[in-house]
Amino acid sequence: MDEEDELLGIAEVSARIGMAPDTLRYFERQGIVPSPRRDNAGRRQYTAGDVELIRMLVHLRETGMPLADIAQFTGADDKVDDPAGFRLELLTAHQRRVQDRRAELDRALEVITRKIADYSDRITSTPELLDRPDCTIAFTVQGDGPLLFLVGAPAGRAGFAALAHELAEQFQVVTHDPRGIGASRAVPEMAAPTPQVLAEDLAALVDRFTGGPALFIGTSGGAVTLLELAKQHPHLVDRAVLHEPPLVSLLDDPDLADRAKAAFAAAETDPQHAVQEFFDLTGAGHHTGPDQLPPTHLDLPQLPAEELDKNRYFLGQMAGPTVFYVPDIEATRRSSIALCAGALSHHQLARRATQALADQLGLPLIDVPGNHVGASAEPAEFARAVVPLLHN
Template identity: 75%
Template sequence: MSEEQGQEEEQEREEERFGIGEAAARTGLDPDTLRYFERQGVLPAPRRDPAGRRQYVAADVELIRMLVHLRETGMPLADIAQFTGADADAEVADPSRLRLELLAAHRRRVEDRRDALDRALDVITRKIADFAGRTADSPEVLQRPDTTISYTVQGEGPLLFLVGAPVGRGGFAALADELAGQFTVVTHDPRGIGASRPTHGMAEPTPEVLAEDLAALVDTFTGAPALFVGTSGGAVTLLELAERHPHLVGSAVLHEPPLVTLLDDDTLADRAASAFAVAAADPQRAVQEFYDLSGAAHHTGPDQVPPVHVELPELPTAELDKNRYFLGRMAGPSVFYEPDIECLRRARLTVCAGTSSHHQMARRAADALAAALGRPLIDMPGNHMGASAEPAEFARALVPLLLPTAP
């Protein structure tokens, strides 16, 4: 026996060993499940004591925990058996390299599944907004010179307006429910969206026009400054409101205003303009182009970038009609809006972005806006759609920003 082999055996004798019951407790599995993994050939059989009882060490527990992660994320059992070394028929010259290859292939599968789930979540979130808008109590109506604006009020406390574009009452329904315990929450459908139906001769939904609609809505409640949260195009509306009517803005949280004008990226600007230009005639193409350039439906961390292209399914007629209006008339003026930075530095604005929005257009724009204003960029839960997709977590993060003295 070599000296090295002797040292390895000595180390094994010194390792803490424990039975199947403790191994199960440490991994959160039942003993029967551990036996099942052995029978299925996805977990190597552990050592046995002289009485034939299984004996586990810390490395066995770590391997079992890894097996659970691989199984939960859908790695094929044959691959798991190779990873754990339980496949006795496989002759492996370099186990470490094999494990690296198996994990790399599995990561690609998981990322593909995550992208598919993100797309499904986007559809589900929009449908929740649609149904919430249909089932909500009859909204109140604000008369404007060229149209009507539908709005809803709930809760009790400081006056808080949730502002979106194109997101309206339905898209904010879950977040409003979360905040209604601490605020009087006002949500509205921007002109041409939801119950604020487009009318003949209605002015185009530019940030300037949307800000005047919002100012009129605020005036129906109070002449004093109020609190605001704006997401995406709604954050752009709030920038214009702060410029035009600073006396109305007590404090505003701006989540990912997608301002291409703040990015030194002519290619991105050209792609956005192209998507908006074809929206009226070919909304499916416009949605695809804007989806790819914004990356907003994806979840990306600091070391990840959105995929260059993910083919979208054919949209139903109702979705196509909505995007003829949104991408054809509303999105362009918001994306290409140019804020007055000097004026806005005097306003109480907090700029934030999703922790899962890295390297996406709107987070990049939010980062540029925060830097221009001399403010920090605050991380918020989720991605560009965090306010609707993760309302409870988003609300918890919002409250300290709106009420700095809140616990």
């Protein structure tokens, strides 16, 4: 008998799909899974096709499809004229729900990961300090090997903690909190965190270790900082990997630019609204493949006071100069850089901008794991992908 013709009892099916026999019987009574054939003694006999269908229905249940929808999916052949089209509608609607839920979980996971890294850093290390004329920059060093700086804006030491740990076996990894972020507290009369100012802070930090070139990985606004560093201090850059610099300046999209400006303008008085707008226009919290568009809007939960204060600073002072920064293409061409973007960032602002930059420079855009926050959300996979890019 072929495997496809093999008939299985309920105990065997239960073992294969990880569902108790009583649960299978209950779902059968509710019309959620189809009733199988029975032998002469009344025992259930499942075909391989039955098992695969039940397995799929279990996946639908585990991902939160309402039981009523699953029952409709199962009984479509007897209830509608176009069962295939009806099932497609049910699956498409459920796919949207799962994608929205995944985006919510990704945001929660990012916050949880950042907090774990933050508390771990507080427990295991005290940052070193670099005095600047108008502020103090906090930084942390770990590992041995070639000098590698991880650069973000607004991401700082906490955001890079997991990635730094992955890279510390091969590199001496330096992470720092940009001015106004984390332990690099904003102080009165501190210069605004423009890419030019952040690049000078970074240059001073590099000089703290070596007067010669170093390796860099920059993500999001940190990649923009590295573009300015390469322009002002090219002798410091041995090799730089730029991950998704969100350069609205490179996109011929006036509506997007206007929305970004409006979000930044609202940050001081209504940071919740500013965060919502920036989240929607960037699409950066979503996972989108080549054939997927990020949702135009997804309601964010009310942010706690601490996050609102952070975004007053980030969106109100740092984000605007960063996304509207105009890179010096000729200066960038003279530097050794690689451009990469998340394999799940398609049709999002930062990936579109990075593709535009790659086109101007005549460089390939290299896919790396995850989306815009892949460096923190998938640190091991991200590290494996970017380390080869640090070599010319």
